[in-house]
Structure formats: C-alpha cells, structure tokens
Amino acid sequence: MRNLITFFILNLLCQSLTVNADELTVTLLGTGTPIPSIERFGSSTLIEHKGKYFLFDVGRGATIRLSQIGMYPSDIDNIFLTHLHSDHITGFDDFWITGGIWQRANTLNVYGPDGTKSFVEHTQGAFSLDAFYREKQSSLNLKGLEVNVTEIKEGLIYDEDGLKVSAFRVDHGAVEHAYGYRIDSDRHSVLISGDTTYSENLIANSQELDLLIHEVSVIEPKLLQSNPKLKSISKYHTSLQQLHKLVEKVKPQKTVLNHLLLIGSDETELSHLLETKFQDKNIDVGHDLMTIHLR
Template identity: 50%
Template sequence: MFYLRQIILTSTAFLAFLAPPVYANYIEVTLLGTGTPRPSLERFGPSTLVQAKGQYFLFDSGRGTTIRLTQAGVPLSQIEHIYLTHLHSDHISGLSDLSLTSWIWQRPTPLKLTGPTGTKNLAEHLNQAYAADFDYRTKNTGLDPKTFSIEGHNISTEDVVYKQGGITITAFLVDHHPVKPAFGYRIDYGNASVVISGDTAYSTNLIKHAKGVDLLIHEIAAANTQLLAQNPRLKKVLSYHTTPEQAGRLFEIVQPKAAVYNHVLLFGIDEETILETTRSFFQGNLRVGKDLMKIGVGETITFY
C-alpha cells in the first residue's frame, strides 16, 4: 500500500512537471506609474510593466520607475526591453536612472529602447551625457563596458516591434497631435491580449487595434467647467487627451473585458466623477488605475 501511494505521488509530480507552466497564455501587468508631469507621491510618472512567459517588457519610463520596480520586487537587471509611446518628458524622465542603475545591478545586455522617431537620438545623447559615470565605474569597479549603453531604435510607422516565443508586440499610431508619431502598443500572448493607449485624444485607429482586447489601459484627462472657462491653456491640454465621455464611447465600441485608466490628469474633478461619467456610456469592468496595481490577464481578468 505504501509503495502504491509512493508510485501515485511520484507520477503526479512527474505529470505536474510535464504540464505547461502556469504562466502559459497569461499576461501580468503592473502599473508602475499612473501619473503625468505633475509631481505626486501617489502617482509616479507613466510606466507600465508587462510580464509574459517569464519575460519583462516595460512601456515608458517616467519619474520614479526604478523605485516602483523595486517596490514591485522586479530585479532591475531583468529589464532589457523598453518601448516608448512618445517622447514627452513625463514618459522618459526616469530612463537615465533606470538604464544606469540596472547597469550597476549587472544587466547582462545593453538596454534596448524602441520608440518613435527621435528615440535613437535620445539614446545616443543619454549615453554621452553619462560618459563620466561610465569611465568611473568601468575603471574603479570593473563594471562591464559592453552593457552600459542604451541601444535606440526608431519606429516611424505602425509595425510589429517584437515577435518571439509566441509573444507579439505591435506599435500602432494614436492621435496626440502635435506629437507625431505617437504610439499605442498591443501585446498578444496566446489568447491573452493587452492594449496600452499611450497619450492620445479619441483615436479611431486605437479602436481598430483594440477591438475585443482583454485589457485596455487608457489615458484620461478631465477638468471642471469653471477651471476650463478660466484657463484657456487647459482647453489646449485637454484637446490632445481623452475625456471621460470620449473614453466611455470608445470603450463601448472596443468592448474590452476590462478597462483601466492610467495617466490620470485631473483638474478640480475627482475620480468618482470621471468613473460615473464613463459609466453612463460603458457599463463594463472599469477602474481607475493606481501605482503598483497588478492585473492578471488570462481566462479571466484579476485585479490584485
């Protein structure tokens, strides 16, 4: 009897070993920073971490990305791929900290930075800007000179920017006029899919690429009517972002399994109000994202 039980236990362990890993067809998203240029302890600069098949992909690297990655328990050296939605400073101001600190923490390769036209230039100048640090650390502490740099790669039009091991990342154009080009990204792994809007006004091209997606992470901007009347510049700012009414209409067409707001840009208006306004157009699963919120995307969407 004892032996029979041993055989059963051993076979179960063997079968578990053969079974696909738990992360197959599963994407985990961590909202590292859900903020804007506005300095905030609650909302760091825009940055979203996507994990699929044990690999990390980072989308934008705003203020404090390094801190949030550390809070999320992600080893900095494992960040090798960064995709930029556009080159507004709030989306890239954490980049030098992340690239240098992950180098110090022995990132095994140069950092691969993909983004709109201008990304290569940004990478080259960041490498130059920290040449003194490169000298000190390679001479004094023996850090690997080959892995120091950021390798910039420009994309000027929509394209598949990563396709390996069943994971596909597609850059598509959004409308952040006059910032051109500006991209959103779609990540597919098996049946699981995620779309990140980047900064955009209401975008029909985003609708095309996001239709039926599991998780849509979308920017949001809103102001109360009094502030809007007093400050004409605010109107200009809102014109290249998406209001709750527009987002609600867009979600109703896209029908994501879940929609989450990030890049939360609010002027004299609270989160409850923007949720209420959105819900009058879209009654699906909707949340305002928070820094360090994790979202599991598989057969179901799990927030934790």
Template identity: 30%
Template sequence: MVLSSHNSNRLVLLGTKGGPAIRPGGPWPTSSLLELGGRTIVVDCALGVTRGLTNAGISLKQLDLIFITHLHSDHVLELGPLIHTAWTAGLATPVKVFGPAGTAVYWRGFLQSVAFDIDIRIVDEGRPDIRDLVAVVEFGEGTVLSEDELSVTALRVDHPPVTECFALRFEHGGKRVVFSADTAYFPPLADFAKGADILVHEAMLEEGVERLVARTGNGARLREHLMASHTLAADAGRVATAAKVGRLVLNHLIPADDPEFGEADWIAAVRKTWTGGLTIGRDGLVVELADTRPHKGRTA
C-alpha cells in the first residue's frame, strides 16, 4: 500500500474526450485518477495518462492500483508506457493492474515490444525487473478487490460489440465513486450507483453527434455505432436521478472538441433529467470528495 501525498479524497479527470483521436490544443482521451483512503487509483490509461498524472502532482513511483474498464485503445493505449515510465522513474513497489479478459495478453505483448530496453536497464542501471513488479488480474462481474477497507465491484455494461466492458464502483470509509465505463443507456447502472457520492458517466451531445456524422464520410454507420454503444447526456442524467447520486460528472465527451458546442450546451442537455450537482468534465478538473463539490473549475 502506497500512501498518497494528499490527505483528501479526490477525483481528477486526466483525459475527458471519447475516442482515440487527438487534435491541436484539444482534450485527451479517457483516464481518471481517484485518490481514496490513501490509495492512488488510476481508472483507464488512454494516451496522455502519464502526463496527466504528473500534472496532477502524482509521483509516478507511488503508482499503486490501475483499473481498465475495457480494451478499446482510448482506454488502454498508454497502460504499458505509464508503468514503464514509472519504472524508469524509480518505481520499486508492486503495481496491480485489474482489467477484463485480454489485459494479460496486452501486458505480455507490451513487455515483448520493449524487451531490449528492459533488459538493458536492469543490467546497466541496476533496476528491479519490471516483470516482477506488476501483477495483472483479469476480472469479470462482481467483486474485483477487497483490501484494507477498499472495495471495488464491477458491473458488465452495454457497449457492443465489446462484451468485456465494466462499470466500476469504488468504496472506502463510506465514500462511493462509480465510473460508468463506455456504455449505451443502461438503466441497471442506477442500482449499481445507488447513493454514490460521485457518478462519472460517459456522455454524448445529440446535436454534436449530428454535426460529427455530417462531417464524416461514413456518417450513417458512425451514427448507428455511437447510438448503439454510448449514452446521450439526458440519459446519463436519468441514471443519476434514479441512483440519487451526490454529483454527476460527465466524461468521455462526444464531441469533446467541436468549437460549436460548449459547457452550456451540455448543461442544457443534462438539466432536462437531472437537477443535482453537476460537473462537465475537462482535462485536469478536480472534484474533492469531502463535500463532492468541485474544487476548481466551473460548476453548474
């Protein structure tokens, strides 16, 4: 167990856009940091996760628990590079990676791709073997982890064609934070997230999707995929209302970088179905758990 330098429990959104593309000056794909009960918990490892953690004041040496909701690249692409960078920064304590079936294959493949560098640094710099520092645990629905008053539970969500995609619930000392993962509108999430202090839910803006579709060559197919696999903002609000959560935090935003749409559009969409605490995600935004009011950034 690695104690965090922060005493407070907090959520930091490291990357908030849906999908793997990045654009100049735009947001990064989906990764989050949860500091809960003294644990440093990373949820999803998209491109940019390492820089995001560093910017959030985390020493990479304190990497502790990592959870992957599913193996789409906008959630897992930088998992290996994150751990490897932590290792070259002096990581010497075990890291546990929890992910769906296939995570172990990803990790082995990553290790193979950088075997030259790993072997040379062990000899040349006297580093511990990274292969011995990392344990990968593949999980399904139900209890994922129960350790030192921290409990983590998974719920399979609806993200076709991916079947191994899981919402995650983190609980410690009466605090509860739930991540929806990528999912179509999935009413059972409300039970799973019942009474959570924070629900981090993915969201699409309907009029933004229409513009995205209009700009894309294969528009009809894209629209069909998005609607079948992701949740409109108003439906994320419905889940929050049914679950009576303390605060709804929207992430994995689609679209995230269309200048035509801003925070006011997202708020207007969610306010049709949710009247409680609301935060529209953006990279680097911090939500303190003490009062589940956003610590910095604009609020609604």
C-alpha cells in the first residue's frame, strides 16, 4: 500500500514538473510609445521558457527594466524586432554594449525586418571608439560585442528546445517591413502584435491563443477630426473599435494592451471604455513590469 501511495505521489510530482517545464513567463518591460514617460518605457517584452530568455523589441529603457527584475542583457541571447521605428529600438545600443561589458558568453542573435543589419552595423560603428577604449583599459573581450543578424521573412524563424517563434506581416502604414510575432511552446501560445492597425493577417495567425498582447490607440474624436496629422497616425494604429472586432474574432484566453497611444484621453478613460465595451473579454491594460505566467 505504501509503495502504491509513493508511486502516486511520484507520478503527480512528475506530472507537475512536466507542466512547469513548459511554463511561459511573459514580462512587459515597456508598454509606452515615443512619448517620454517614467511609467511607460519604450516597447519591449520579455518571454522566458525553460530558463531561456527572449526579448521582443528593445525600446527606451529596456536595460533599466531588466535590472529591476535582477537581469542583465547578457542573460538574453535572442532579440526579435517587430519593426525599425525608434520607440522599438532606441534601447538597443544600451542593451548591446552593456551586455558586452558584462562579458556576454554567447553571440547575440538579432532577428528583425529588412534594414536590421544596417541598423546594427551603424550602432556598432557609432560605439567603435567606446569598444576600443574599453578593450585597452579593461581588456574587454570584443567577442561579447559580436552580433549575428537575421533579416526575417514571414514564417517560422526560431525553433529550439520546444519553443517556436513565427513572424507574420502586419499593417503599419508606410512601414513596409512591420511584423508581429507568434510564440508557441508545447502547451501555450502568445502573440505580440507589434505596431499595426486592424490586420486580417494577424487574425489569420491567431488561432487558439492563451495570450494576445496588442497595441491600442485612443484619440479624442474632436482632435482626430480637426488634426490631419493625428488622422494619419490613427490609420496605422488600432482603435478601440477595431480592437473589439479583432478580439471578437480571435477569442484569446486573455488580452493585454501595450503601446498605449492616448491622445486627448487617459488611462482612466481607457479603463472605463474597456469595462463598458469589453465586459466579457478578459482584457487588461498592461503596465511596465507586469508579469503573466502561462502554466
């Protein structure tokens, strides 16, 4: 009898270990836009799976947010860029060079749209004197500053150790090469929209999501009507009405909003609108350092 109980306990333990082994932990490092904000840094989302870390966009302050959760850039080997708008990449130089100073052990892989190679090379060029000084003064190992860039197309771009990352095109106006990412482990799926307006292609890539991380814009209607610039900005972001239609179609288990573009509006109003128009949708306004565990 005792053996039987031990067997059941061990079996339960093994099952829970198996479940935990496939846990995905999502941390929003930055949920802001180009508008400077101490609360909302530039776009950046960290995903952890089986002890490996993956970074999606590296906006303003990403390295600071990492330090707030006890991490260094050198803990992360793979970065995926959605597009090359500044608010998604202005944290790259800090992330890359700080990782090098902290003796990055593995070459940093950067996946991104056309133009990523040039962006990375120019950043490296801009910091070449710094690298030279550090090598002379403190024997910095320049290997830690090497970057392996892959310019992506739609489809599967990473597949290792039970984690798949796929890219798909989104609609971000003049930004010809703008992508969203879908992340699949054995049991869980997360989708990061990147910057986009309502996108049928995003919907086509959104089957059975545990978590949808999506951008949103709320621009006060009178401002929108009277300001041609805002009107054009609104065309390449997602309004609440569009978001509602999208969530209705995709039916994710949970939706978290990031990249909050609020003009003539604020978070109180956004929360109110979500409460009244999205009652049964399990949708939250994301915030920097929000963590979601998918177990």
